[in-house]
Amino acid sequence: MATQDLASHLAEQQGAEDKLYNQVALRISELIEHGTLRPGARVPSVRKLSEQEEVSIATVMQAYRVLENKGLIEARPQSGYYVRARLWQAPAEPEKSEPPLRATRVNTSELVMRFMQAARDPALVGFGAALPSPQLLPTRQLCRTMAAVGRRSPQLANRYDVAPGAHELRVQIARRAMATGCTLAPDDIIITCGCQEALYLALRAVAEPGDTIAIESPTYFGVLQIIGSLRLKACEIPTFPRHGICLDELEKRLDCCRIKACLFMLNYSNPLGSCMPDAKKARLVEILARRNIPLIEDDIYGELAFAPERPKVAKAFDRGGQVMLCSSFCKTLAPGYRVGWIVPGRLRDRVQHLKYVTSVGTATLPQLAIADFLANGGFDHHLRRLRRLYAEQLERVTHAITKYFPKGTRVTRPTGGYVLWVELPPQIDSIELFDRALEEKISVAPGPIFSPKQQFRNFIRLNCGAPWSQTIDQALLKLGQLIARMM
C-alpha cells in the first residue's frame, strides 16, 4: 500500500494529531515508500525508535502493529521487524460512483435469490457470499461454551426469550460499546436474529410503503431486498471508495427528494470497504438531526478495523436518539448463530413491538453462549488475530488480481473488513462472468445485485474471508482467464 494511502487512512481513522503511534507509523512507512528502508531491511529496534522519537515503548509497539497489519513490515522471531518484500504496484481504485439522481424502486430479487442459492454450494471456491471462514472463528470454543451453559442451567437455556433478549448478552454489548464511542445501557439494546433482522425492523419502524430511503451506491444487496420487499424506494448517494458517501451530494438529495430515512454502512461498507472519518460522521449526524431524519447505521464490519483501534460509530455523535445502530456477531464470531442487535434510540418501544411481532424472540442458547464468550472467552484477542489475517488475505487477493486480471482492472483498498470491490474492463458483463465462474466451481458476487437499477455491470465483489491457499490462487488465475476470454 502506498504511503499516501496509509497517510490518508491514518488521518481518517482518528484525528491523527492525538494518536502518537499513528505519527510514528507514518514516519516509518514514508521511509519504506521512499526506499530509505528497502524490502528485507531491518527497521529500527523498538527501544532505539522509542529513544529517537521520544515516545514510549508501548507507542512504538503499537505503531509497528499498524505497519504489520498493513503488510508493510513483518516480525521475525528473536530478531525484530523487517520490511516486507513487496515488489508489485497495487492497481488503481475505482472512482466515485455516479448513481441516478432520482429515487427508484428495487427489483433485483430474482437475481439475488439465484446468487444466494448458488453461493450455498459448499463445493464452490467461495468469493461470493461475504463470509468469514469458519476455520478463523472460535467455533469449537463457542460450541463448548454453549454446551457448558446448557449443562449449567438447562432450564434457563430453554426459556422463551421474548424481546428485548437475554440480559447477560445485552450487558456485554453495552460494555463493548464504549470502544465505539457510545455509552449504552443494556436496556437500550434489543437482540435480533442477525443484523438483517435488525435492519429490517429499523426500516419497518421508520418507513411506510412508498417512502424513500437514502442508501450508498453501491450498497449491500440484503438491504436492497428489504427496501424492495417493503415497497420502499431507494435514493442512491454517490460514494468515494475510501471515505464513503459524499455529504454534499447527500445534502443536495435531502433538499430535492423527500428522504424518509438514511441507511448507511459507515465503517468498512459492503461492498466498497470505505470508512467514513469520524469527523465526517459527526457532520453527517448533524445534517440529519437538523432535518429530523433518522439514520439507520449498519456497523456489522466495524470491529474488523486493521488499525489497532476501531473507528467510532455515528451513534456516538447522536444527541436526539435519531441514530438506530445495527450490528451482529455474524462476521466476527458465529455466522450460524444468527445473533445481532439494534440500538433503536427513541424508537425503542416501536422496534421492540416489531421484534415481538416478527419472531417473538431470538434463540436463547446462542445468545448465552456469545455472552459467556464475550465475558470470558478472549474476544479481543480473537479480534486482533482476525484483523491481522483479514488484512493479509485482502493483500494477497489484491496481489493475485494484479497478476492475473487484465490491465485496467481497478480494486478498492479497504482498511477493514474482508471484501474487495473490483472494477473490470468496461466490456465485461459480471452476470455472465458469474455464470461462467459457477461452471468452474467458483462463486463471485456480480455488481448489479448491489444497485436497485442493476448498475455496476462490470464490477464484482470478492469475499476474502478465507485463508490464502493454493486453491484460492488457482481460482483467481481461472477468473482472470475467464475475464480475458470475455474481452
Added chain:
Amino acid sequence: MATQDLASHLAEQQGAEDKLYNQVALRISELIEHGTLRPGARVPSVRKLSEQEEVSIATVMQAYRVLENKGLIEARPQSGYYVRARLWQAPAEPEKSEPPLRATRVNTSELVMRFMQAARDPALVGFGAALPSPQLLPTRQLCRTMAAVGRRSPQLANRYDVAPGAHELRVQIARRAMATGCTLAPDDIIITCGCQEALYLALRAVAEPGDTIAIESPTYFGVLQIIGSLRLKACEIPTFPRHGICLDELEKRLDCCRIKACLFMLNYSNPLGSCMPDAKKARLVEILARRNIPLIEDDIYGELAFAPERPKVAKAFDRGGQVMLCSSFCKTLAPGYRVGWIVPGRLRDRVQHLKYVTSVGTATLPQLAIADFLANGGFDHHLRRLRRLYAEQLERVTHAITKYFPKGTRVTRPTGGYVLWVELPPQIDSIELFDRALEEKISVAPGPIFSPKQQFRNFIRLNCGAPWSQTIDQALLKLGQLIARMM
C-alpha cells in the same frame, strides 16, 4: 369428563367407525358414566376384554390408553386398570362466540406488550404465557445433543444457514408429516424462527395493507399483533368451544366481506382448545379452494392430542397448494430454540424470499440439534408422556376451578394442548383481575388480548403447562378469592 364429551371427542377425532379402539374406549366410558363401573373398581383385564369384544390385545391396550389419558382410569402396577375416583362435576363450557360481523382494525399492542413483559418475570406463578414447563421437556438431552453435533462437525454447525434451512431438519419434518395426513418433500418446507415468523411470513406473502384476514373469535394475540402491525383488518368468525369455527358463518362472511385469506388454528386452538373434526377440515379446504382463498393453518398444538393419534391438518386435504401450514417445536420440545417451519404450498418462492429478507436464515445449531433428536432421541416416546401429563394438568386445574372459582364460571374441555379458556361471571373485568393477580405474583392472560376489539372482558386464559403443585393449587385458590372480591 362426561361420556358425551368423550363420545363427541372420539367422533371428532377420526371417522370413528374405522377406529376400533375408540369404540372399545367409548363402551368402557359408558359403563363408568352409568355407574356400572364405580370409582375404584377394576376394569376388565386386557385379555378378558379382548376376548369379550373380539378385538386384538393391541386394540384394547390402545383403548385403555385413551381412557387413561382422559383421566377416567388409572393403571396400578402389577394389578391392572381401575376407575379413577372422580367425585366432581366439571363446569359448563362457554357458548359459541359472537364477534361483530364487520372487519375491524386491531389495536391491542399496548395491552399485549404490557402482558408479555409482565409474563417474563420468573418469580410469577405463570398462568399467563402459554408455555410448556421446562421440567417436562427433554432440555438436558437436547443440550447434550447440541453439544455432540457441535463437537462432531463444528464447521457445519457454524455455517450460514440461508433459507430454506437445514436439510437434515427438513427431512425429519417431512417424515413426521405422514402422521398429519400430508405427503411432504423436504423442499416443500422452509425453516423459520419459531411459528410466529412462519405466520408473519405467510401473512406478508398473501396480503397487502388494508386487506382483510378471517380469524377465529377468540384468536391467539400474537396473530392479532401481526395483523395490526401489517395494517391488515381482522374479520372474526364465530367459534364453538369444541369444534372451532362455524363454517356456515364463515361462508356468510366470505360472501359479504372481501376476505383475502384465513388464518386458523384448527387443532387445539389457542385460547379455546377447540379441535375441528377432520371431515369438517376437508369441507373448509373445499369452501376456500372454490373461492381461491388461501388458508394459513397454525398447527403448533397439533402434536399435543390426548388421544393416541393426532388429528390431521387441513393441509392433508389441500390439492391446489392453497394451504400454508405453519408450526414449530416450541410447544413440544424447546421454546428457547426458536425453530419453526412453514409449508407455503404454491407461494414457496415468495415465502423463501421473504424469509431471506426478514432474517436471512434460522440459527443452525438449534436446527441440527432438533433434527438429531427427531431422528434418534425418542420424540414419540416423549410426546406420549407429554400428552398424558398435559391431560392430567388440565384436569387438575379444571378441578381446582370447580372448587375455588365462583358459581357460573365456565371452562373449556380441550382434547389437546394445555390451555383453558375460562369465562368468569359477567361483572368481572379480566384486565383488572390481571393487575390484581400480578400484585399477588400470579400471571393470567386477560380475555381482551384475544380479540381485535378487546371483547371477552370477563374471560381469562390459563396456561396449564406446568406440573401440578401446591403452589399452583394455592395460586388458583388466590385467584378465586380475588374474583370473589371483585363481584
